[in-house]
Amino acid sequence: MNTKQKIAQCFSPAAFIHDTEENYRAIEKLILDQEIGGLTFFHSRHSAAANFEKRAEVLDMSGTLEKMIGLINRYQALSKTPLLISIDGEYGLAMRIENTPQYPFAITLGAIQQNATELIEEGGFRMGLDMKAAGIHLNLAPCSDVNTNPTNPVIGYRSFGTNPQKVAELSLAMYQGMKQAGIGACLKHFPGHGDTQTDSHLGLPVIQKTKQELEKEELYPFQFGIEKGVEMIMVGHLAAPALSGGKEIASSISREIITDLLKTEMGFQGIVISDALNMKAVANLFPEPGQLEWEAFHAGNNILCFSDHVKEGIEKIAKHASEEEIDAVFEKLWKLKEKLGVFDFKELEVPTFDWESHAELQTKLANEYVSVVSGRIDSAELKRLAADDKLSQQCFYGNSKTTFSKKLNEKYGSDLSEVSTDDAEKVIISLFVPSHKPLNQFGMDEAALAEIKNLAQLKPCILVHFGNPLALKHLGDMSDFEAVICGYQNFEEAQEVAADLFLK
Template structure:
């Protein structure tokens, strides 16, 4: 292979499942003409965060899994060297593909105390099996970011928590589970995206901490993973001037951070993958096509993810990099492909999922993370009030009928939602938080939040919160509620387990 072909193995541009035929053909030409090494699959251009404001066309987004399987078969069939297929699926294929198994968010798994590492490794394993069945070799997950800034617009629910060692243990557990399933995984977003206030899809976040502070918090999970033999790390688009000689430069294009710190000082010998190179934290810095790709390669990245300028990037790297550098990176990627079975590609068939087994795992997990955050619940008293028509249930932001309301009504042999709030002695409030992201109070309307707060102050209320626990801060003083149950997510299994407290 010549140097251009070797460099091309570093590139993993975005492939959108729901796209136009014209764009499918453009991917085919990248495979045929540039001989790229891999593809990173996304649902659609509209859902790829860095592109969301640009798209106007409406596409048919049904049959996502079927379309992805067909596209992988189509693209693999024309590639001289089998493609490394990756996806960003932090909570499973479902992060990108509807009607596939969804697993709990990292913040939810972080709430598990008993046997957490063992259970979370099992989540990684199941997630990995799903991906392997769908032709995916590499999952660009998990997040090893420590969520120390509660207002972080981009990490939040994606982090296992605020304690660096806990994040280190759990991200390693889910990584090892995926590895056990035979797919690749990577810790991200080095050197740590947790304490930032800017979304790197839209601008450059800067962490103003000393190196000592970063080592105790942000860097700890990565160093722990390196010491445990993790073989892939994704570098994020965030600046940490203490690590880059005072410069406010994105880590993803900083030689000081990738080569000097990560590889030399921290001893990482594996593969470094860049975060998406179309993200505005770096994409707008280099107007000349291909320059960003060279900067990322020169900084020490081995795989360049989501490059918008593949041809020019290959040319720039060929122009500036030494043969030794190119060969070293190429050998790493070739070995990765061998290890993940990329060269054994056989035409894929549509996978089927064991939904019963998935539900069993979800119930097992929900029994561990659904919990009473504060207060207490007297179920005998609630039964008496229900018999006297003095127990009401009011749901906010959820469907008219939910698994929670159905089980609750069966339990108390009456439709609690029909009992007047004014006449009730106690009210069960079920809150289905509309968004897991912090924008606009997690999608919760101010008037509705005010209504819930007023209700809690006027009547004895129990709150069942199905959503990101970080959203609880918008509900006023939690001691205004007689009890607060955190269900974390609106999974049916979480709703069923929450009913057990009543």
């Protein structure tokens, strides 16, 4: 291969599953003309823009999996060198593709009480098998960010928690599970995106901490992973002036942070992946096409994700980088492709998933994370109240036909939603939080929040919270509730387990 062909192996531009034929052909042109090394699949331009437009991502198109399989086959057939196919699927293919298995969010897995590392490794393994069956070689996950800032707009549910040791162990377990399934994974977003106030899709977050503070928290899970042999790390678009000679520069384009700190000081010898180069924290810094790609490469990134200027980026890198640098990166990427079986590509069939086995795993996980987080449940008293029509169940953002409601009604032998809160001596409030993202109070309106808070002050109430636990802060003082159960997800299995807590 010549120099430009070697450099092209670093590029993994975005490929949108739901797109126009004109845009599909533009990808084919990149494959044929620039000989790119890989593609990173996204659902659609609409969903990829969700972060920029400050709204929740909505996946509502049909046939996404079939379309992606068709596109992978189409693009691989054209490519002289088989493409490394990646996806950003932190909670499975379902993060990008409807009607595929969804796994719990990291914040949910962080609540597992017993055997967390083993269960999370099993979840990562199953997630990896799903991806491998769908032609994916590399999952751009998991997050090793320590969620120390509760108002963080971009990490939140994506983090395993607030304790650096726990985050280190659980993110490594997820990484190792995926690796066992034969796909690549990477810890992200180095040097740690947990304690930031800005969404890097929209601007440059800055962490104003000393290096010593960063080593204790943000950097700890990455150092832990490096010592355990992690082979890939993604660098985020966030500034940590204490690590970059006082400069407020995105880590993803900082040579001090990637080459001097991550590679030299922390001893990372593996592959460095850039976060998406179209994100506004960096995309607007360099008006000249290709300059950003060169800056990212020069800083020490080996895989350049979501580059909007592939041709110009290749030319800039060819102009400025040494042959030794280019060869060293190329060899790493070639070995990665060998290791992940990229060169053994065979035309893909649309996979079928073992939904029964997936449900069994979900139940096993839910039994460990669904829990009473405050107060206690007196099942004998609840049974007596239900028999006397003194127990009411009020559902917010769900309906009386949810699995949780149906199971309670079956066990108590009556429809609890028909008992008015005025007549009830106790109220079970089930809340299905509309969004896992913090925008607009996690999608909850003021009227519903006021009603829940008011009920909790008027009557003894048990709150059953299905969704991101960070949304609890909008529900007033938790001591106003007699008990609080966290279901973390609205999965059927989580609802079943939550209902069982009332009936023990």
